[in-house]
Amino acid sequence: MTTSTEGDGTDMFANLPPIGDTELQALRDRLAARAEATDLLDVAYRTIDTPVGTLLLAATPRGLVRIAYDREGLDTVLSGLAAKLSPRILSSPRRLDTAARQIEEYFAGRRHQFDLPLDFSLSTGFRRLVLDALPDIGYGHTASYGAIAAAVGNPKAVRAVGTACATNPLPLVVPCHRVVRSNGVIGPYLGGTEAKKLLLNLEAAA
Amino acid sequence: MSTKQPFEQIVTEHGATVLRVCRAVLSSVDADDAWSETFLSALRAYPELPADANVQAWLVTIAHRKAIDITRATARAAVPVADIPDRPSGWSTDHRDLDLAQSLAGLPDKQRHAVVYHYLAGLPYQDVAAVIGGSADAARRAAADGIATLRKTHASGEARKG
Numbered sequence: 001m002t003t004s005t006e007g008d009g010t011d012m013f014a015n016l017p018p019i020g021d022t023e024l025q026a027l028r029d030r031l032a033a034r035a036e037a038t039d040l041l042d043v044a045y046r047t048i049d050t051p052v053g054t055l056l057l058a059a060t061p062r063g064l065v066r067i068a069y070d071r072e073g074l075d076t077v078l079s080g081l082a083a084k085l086s087p088r089i090l091s092s093p094r095r096l097d098t099a100a101r102q103i104e105e106y107f108a109g110r111r112h113q114f115d116l117p118l119d120f121s122l123s124t125g126f127r128r129l130v131l132d133a134l135p136d137i138g139y140g141h142t143a144s145y146g147a148i149a150a151a152v153g154n155p156k157a158v159r160a161v162g163t164a165c166a167t168n169p170l171p172l173v174v175p176c177h178r179v180v181r182s183n184g185v186i187g188p189y190l191g192g193t194e195a196k197k198l199l200l201n202l203e204a205a206a
Numbered sequence: 207m208s209t210k211q212p213f214e215q216i217v218t219e220h221g222a223t224v225l226r227v228c229r230a231v232l233s234s235v236d237a238d239d240a241w242s243e244t245f246l247s248a249l250r251a252y253p254e255l256p257a258d259a260n261v262q263a264w265l266v267t268i269a270h271r272k273a274i275d276i277t278r279a280t281a282r283a284a285v286p287v288a289d290i291p292d293r294p295s296g297w298s299t300d301h302r303d304l305d306l307a308q309s310l311a312g313l314p315d316k317q318r319h320a321v322v323y324h325y326l327a328g329l330p331y332q333d334v335a336a337v338i339g340g341s342a343d344a345a346r347r348a349a350a351d352g353i354a355t356l357r358k359t360h361a362s363g364e365a366r367k368g
Contacts, residue, residue: 008353012306012356013306019226024221024222027242028217028221031249034242035246045214079209079211083209087212090213091214
């Protein structure tokens with residue numbers, strides 16, 4: 001205490017013990033629960049570990065709104081959701097329990113179809129049209145970009161279908177991984193070509 | 207386009223500091239409530255907060271109001287008890303500087319708030335004054351007086367512990 005000058009109290013608080021992670025986490029969990037109960041939780045998110053790496057799952061009260069691969073960057077994705085949907089975003093696993101369970105079942109080969117409320121707020125126009133058509137490609141099957149373009153009534157829009165797949169806010173659940181090039185080449189994927197290969201192999205094995 | 211951080215990030219950055227502030231101005235149980243109320247209010251108002259706002263000062267302002275609300279509610283609900291506990295209830299002994307907490311509790315409100323918001327929350331006196339009212343100079347004087355008292359009471363506590 002001899003080093004401090006009269007009126008400077010910084011040292012009085014220098015040796016306070018740190019706030020424990022557990023007690024702060026308990027408060028944060030309670031905050032998320034109360035936010036949910038008072039309709040203030042516009043976007044809830046959690047991460048899950050899967051064979052294709054860590055996935056971010058985000059949901060609005062209306063449904064699952066975003067699935068993101070690790071390579072997209074968790075912070076970047078959350079900032080995007082803050083800008084496009086609402087900054088009222090909290091980590092809160094509960095709203096995503098069902099989605100997490102179904103994705104786990106999918107990777108275990110036990111689930112061939114997802115049964116989840118989806119929120120398509122992040123997709124509009126032609127892209128939305130394409131996403132709506134994708135679930136028609138059944139589990140274990142593939143379709144070409146051209147075939148999807150034709151299916152949505154715009155056979156020349158092959159490139160636009162590619163863009164719609166590349167910007168799919170709900171990969172995996174909206175199966176853009178089942179869209180491949182007409183020459184059989186797997187093609188690019190927002191989770192990486194390796195991830196796309198893994199998903200197609202998983203589905204082919206079942 | 208205004209780029210506002212996800213609220214989760216705000217909790218990560220400021221959660222611990224706001225908890226320290228709440229604990230320094232309230233008892234432990236009340237402090238947890240104040241923390242929850244503060245962040246819930248902040249979450250509600252967050253979309254309207256200007257992008258260039260000082261988030262820390264904003265949160266301390268909310269915490270200050272919540273602490274006053276809780277103190278008033280506690281005072282209204284207070285009933286006489288036969289045995290006065292030695293320590294303010296709720297101050298657990300495991301992870302807290304008890305002497306400092308008790309010394310802080312003994313300060314007049316204005317001094318305690320000025321000390322906590324400046325030294326614990328790190329707000330400049332201009333911001334402290336905005337939270338507690340009055341001028342920056344008055345906030346500075348209140349904090350200095352508070353620290354002087356703390357130094358006396360806290361030091362004597364340390365000495366007793368020997």
